[in-house]
Amino acid sequence: MAKISAFEDLEVWKEAVRIGVEIYRLADLSPLKHDYKSRDQIIGAAISISNNIAEGFEYNNNKVFIKYLHYAKGSAGEVRSQLAILVAAGRVNNEDYEKLKSDLSGLSSKIKSFINYLKAFNQKKK
Template identity: 50%
Template sequence: MSKFQRFEDLDIWKIAVSIAVDVYILCDSEPLKSDWGMKDQIRRAACSMSDNIAEGFEYNNNPDFIRFLNYAKGSSGEFRNKLIILYRAFKINEAVYNDLYAKSIEFSGKTKALIDYLKKFEAEKKKK
């Protein structure tokens, strides 16, 4: 795996930002536009994914980055849960649900893979 110089170069950050932008656009239309509570919660969960990647990356050490990647992955679960609720309550359509759900699953999988890679790297470093 190559060394990244900026968090903006990470695929998982790009996916997370894409999700957050989609959610902001979604929240600008009804019925979410006037559902202040859910609109705020789903925006926060969506933004938290990329926020945690950015913050963790900037600490410039793998243990902190791993911790923040776990927070980001947790936020993805929170986001997916809210997405499911909105879909089942008929507040978003199936196409929107499927798109955002798929992006969130991709995000979680790639984030988990990066966490595993960094943990392995750190374990190997300790052996030396």
């Protein structure tokens, strides 16, 4: 893997941003756009995915970065959970739910693979 010099070059960050933008789009649709608490909560959780990736990267320390990648992965799970509740409550349609659930599961998997890569890299350095 080539050395990455900015978090904006990370595929997991780009994917997290894309999903965050999609959550914003979804939050602007009725009836979710009028459910301010749920809207704010899901947007906050969605943008925390990319924000945690960026923040962890900026520490320039793989151990700390891995911790923040775990936080990002946890936020992806939180968004999936919120979406499940919102679809059951009729605030999000099933098509959007299934697409975002798949995207978030895929991102979680990519983040986990990246964590494993960084852990292996750290072991090789010892």
